[in-house]
Amino acid sequence: MLKKGLLLLPVLAFICVLKLTGQAHKTSFNVVPLGVKGGLDESNLSAYLIAPEGSSNYICFDAGTLHYGIKKAVENKVFNTSAEQVLKKYVKGYLISHAHLDHVAGLIINSPEDSTKNIYGLPKVLNVLRDKYFTWDSWANFANEGEKPALKKYIYTYLEENKEVSLSGTEMTVRAFTLSHSNPYQSTAFLVKSNDSYALYLGDTGEDDIENSDKLQVLCQQVAPLIKEHRLKAIFLEVSFPNKQPDNLLFGHLTPALFMKELFKLSQLTGKSTLRDVSFIVTHIKPSGNNEQKIRVELERENTLHLKLIYPQQGKLLKF
Amino acid sequence: MLKKGLLLLPVLAFICVLKLTGQAHKTSFNVVPLGVKGGLDESNLSAYLIAPEGSSNYICFDAGTLHYGIKKAVENKVFNTSAEQVLKKYVKGYLISHAHLDHVAGLIINSPEDSTKNIYGLPKVLNVLRDKYFTWDSWANFANEGEKPALKKYIYTYLEENKEVSLSGTEMTVRAFTLSHSNPYQSTAFLVKSNDSYALYLGDTGEDDIENSDKLQVLCQQVAPLIKEHRLKAIFLEVSFPNKQPDNLLFGHLTPALFMKELFKLSQLTGKSTLRDVSFIVTHIKPSGNNEQKIRVELERENTLHLKLIYPQQGKLLKF
Numbered sequence: 001m002l003k004k005g006l007l008l009l010p011v012l013a014f015i016c017v018l019k020l021t022g023q024a025h026k027t028s029f030n031v032v033p034l035g036v037k038g039g040l041d042e043s044n045l046s047a048y049l050i051a052p053e054g055s056s057n058y059i060c061f062d063a064g065t066l067h068y069g070i071k072k073a074v075e076n077k078v079f080n081t082s083a084e085q086v087l088k089k090y091v092k093g094y095l096i097s098h099a100h101l102d103h104v105a106g107l108i109i110n111s112p113e114d115s116t117k118n119i120y121g122l123p124k125v126l127n128v129l130r131d132k133y134f135t136w137d138s139w140a141n142f143a144n145e146g147e148k149p150a151l152k153k154y155i156y157t158y159l160e161e162n163k164e165v166s167l168s169g170t171e172m173t174v175r176a177f178t179l180s181h182s183n184p185y186q187s188t189a190f191l192v193k194s195n196d197s198y199a200l201y202l203g204d205t206g207e208d209d210i211e212n213s214d215k216l217q218v219l220c221q222q223v224a225p226l227i228k229e230h231r232l233k234a235i236f237l238e239v240s241f242p243n244k245q246p247d248n249l250l251f252g253h254l255t256p257a258l259f260m261k262e263l264f265k266l267s268q269l270t271g272k273s274t275l276r277d278v279s280f281i282v283t284h285i286k287p288s289g290n291n292e293q294k295i296r297v298e299l300e301r302e303n304t305l306h307l308k309l310i311y312p313q314q315g316k317l318l319k320f
Numbered sequence: 321m322l323k324k325g326l327l328l329l330p331v332l333a334f335i336c337v338l339k340l341t342g343q344a345h346k347t348s349f350n351v352v353p354l355g356v357k358g359g360l361d362e363s364n365l366s367a368y369l370i371a372p373e374g375s376s377n378y379i380c381f382d383a384g385t386l387h388y389g390i391k392k393a394v395e396n397k398v399f400n401t402s403a404e405q406v407l408k409k410y411v412k413g414y415l416i417s418h419a420h421l422d423h424v425a426g427l428i429i430n431s432p433e434d435s436t437k438n439i440y441g442l443p444k445v446l447n448v449l450r451d452k453y454f455t456w457d458s459w460a461n462f463a464n465e466g467e468k469p470a471l472k473k474y475i476y477t478y479l480e481e482n483k484e485v486s487l488s489g490t491e492m493t494v495r496a497f498t499l500s501h502s503n504p505y506q507s508t509a510f511l512v513k514s515n516d517s518y519a520l521y522l523g524d525t526g527e528d529d530i531e532n533s534d535k536l537q538v539l540c541q542q543v544a545p546l547i548k549e550h551r552l553k554a555i556f557l558e559v560s561f562p563n564k565q566p567d568n569l570l571f572g573h574l575t576p577a578l579f580m581k582e583l584f585k586l587s588q589l590t591g592k593s594t595l596r597d598v599s600f601i602v603t604h605i606k607p608s609g610n611n612e613q614k615i616r617v618e619l620e621r622e623n624t625l626h627l628k629l630i631y632p633q634q635g636k637l638l639k640f
Contacts, residue, residue, distance in 0.1 A: 042429055043363030043388045068363045084608070101428050101459050108421050109362055113608060128457045136505070137448045139421050140571075185456070251460075288404070288433060 028197030033312040034069025038284035052194035057170040061201040066106035072315025092169035093118040097203020098187040099128035111142040179205040180213035182252030201236040206252040224269035234320040238284035242294040256298035348517030353632040354389025358604035372514035377490040381521040386426035392635025412489035413438040417523020418507040419448035431462040499525040500533035502572030521556040526572040544589035554640040558604035562614040576618035
């Protein structure tokens with residue numbers, strides 16, 4: 001009897017650890033950051049794989065860096081296969097927030113080795129891919145529209161504002177919301193759903209007052225009910241510059257102060273304690289000088305809401 | 321007397337080593353590869369800094385990867401300053417062979433942190449930068465022509481075929497020659513001169529027979545006299561695919577067999593032994609599967625001319 005009890009001890013301890021860390025039945029999404037920085041470093045630009053827990057069917061939020069990030073993830077044993085196979089088999093499609101090169105360079109560069117899949121985006125975004133990048137002057141037309149011959153590896157899949165669409169080859173759906181990124185230039189937020197859980201990815205965005213826009217306010221109103229129901233697990237939000245960056249040189253980006261200003265407004269819709277259940281993944285820090293360190297210090301100092309801030313690392317698995 | 325002789329020994333040995341390695345008075349150019357691969361790996365795409373020996377005034381042949389390559393070079397102590405300063409102060413301009421993204425991504429991505437300088441190229445190449453990349457849909461217009469507002473950090477400097485032009489801020493001049501890269505698409509070879517020495521960089525190129533072109537033949541005729549006079553120190557030439565790649569899937573690139581075929585033709589103009597004085601820097605290997613190893617084996621096996629083949633490494637200084 002004693003012997004049997006002793007044998008069960010490790011199992012019980014394991015269950016306790018799972019309960020304490022909240023990982024036992026709460027994980028909804030696996031996220032693999034392939035690139036986390038907001039510029040300069042070609043080896044590490046915005047791209048985040050996301051799949052429901054237990055699934056290998058990933059969608060990629062933006063695609064600034066693919067190959068180098070996948071290679072890092074494979075080295076970290078996040079995937080148990082080659083980088084080539086991860087790209088071809090596990091990445092089922094791309095959700096492109098906007099067509100600035102630091103968000104699409106990896107997609108273009110890797111297209112010769114990629115498999116057939118969808119590229120999802122608002123029409124304005126996909127039109128830039130069609131007219132500027134997947135052209136025979138810039139590269140080759142690997143997509144299904146635009147300059148002839150169209151190689152038809154990628155299928156442009158147009159999203160409409162706030163209309164739910166299935167993400168082909170995955171167990172997820174998506175809704176898109178327009179963001180203002182140096183008005184009138186637009187970027188996109190993607191609300192991804194798996195079962196009853198959600199994750200929200202925001203591409204580059206400025207703050208409403210500075211942008212003379214209401215896009216973040218509209219988005220907050222949309223997602224506040226999901227936060228109150230504890231169904232929105234993670235929000236990816238950008239902080240590009242430290243606080244000292246003047247408003248007229250923000251180019252449609254956020255600072256730590258503006259990041260917290262927006263989340264304070266969100267907390268007024270959801271309640272502060274509820275917002276603490278959400279994981280905030282800090283994206284798109286521009287790595288000039290010692291900005292990375294500076295932004296982190298400023299965010300921690302101004303985190304009077306006590307939000308869960310996550311600093312993603314390239315190729316390191318995150319669970320939400 | 322004996323003592324004095326002993327003291328001189330290390331000095332004499334040093335001079336002997338220099339003579340044997342040919343480095344004493346022969347080095348004309350320093351080359352710092354910032355990216356060496358022909359695709360996929362966003363951290364390591366075609367870009368090569370070149371400056372006359374003893375000068376810090378570099379020109380960059382293509383600009384697929386800048387930041388990550390400069391970072392590597394700084395780590396290797398090739399430069400004694402920060403990556404930011406190398407980009408701003410030492411890189412005096414860019415020679416762009418063609419506008420495929422794997423040759424210009426680093427330039428676009430790093431433009432916000434760069435200093436004012438010239439981008440040199442044939443008109444067709446610069447027009448793609450102007451119309452596709454440095455536009456307000458794809459990025460921002462950091463150049464001096466194209467969509468308004470033009471931020472005028474970069475000055476498009478149009479080259480004419482075979483016309484010598486000074487490279488501003490450096491001690492070098494350049495002449496451009498058209499290459500065929502999947503006919504009718506064109507790429508460029510740059511013949512750079514410093515004092516009486518030359519280096520020749522070829523962007524992506526197909527082989528004349530396959531391309532139905534005479535561009536490589538014309539170029540060989542141009543540079544053969546310089547080789548015979550021992551003034552052409554280095555030739556950068558691409559090998560993208562292993563020999564098994566079928567001709568109809570070369571997309572304007574070379575295999576080891578085609579690389580050697582072209583250099584055999586060149587040796588007929590220069591004499592075989594003279595060609596052995598030139599360093600051949602093998603560029604643009606596409607890193608899919610085990611192609612890198614395969615191409616190296618095939619090149620060594622087919623090197624019946626006994627040419628000096630150099631496999632450049634990112635961030636490692638080369639001297640010619």
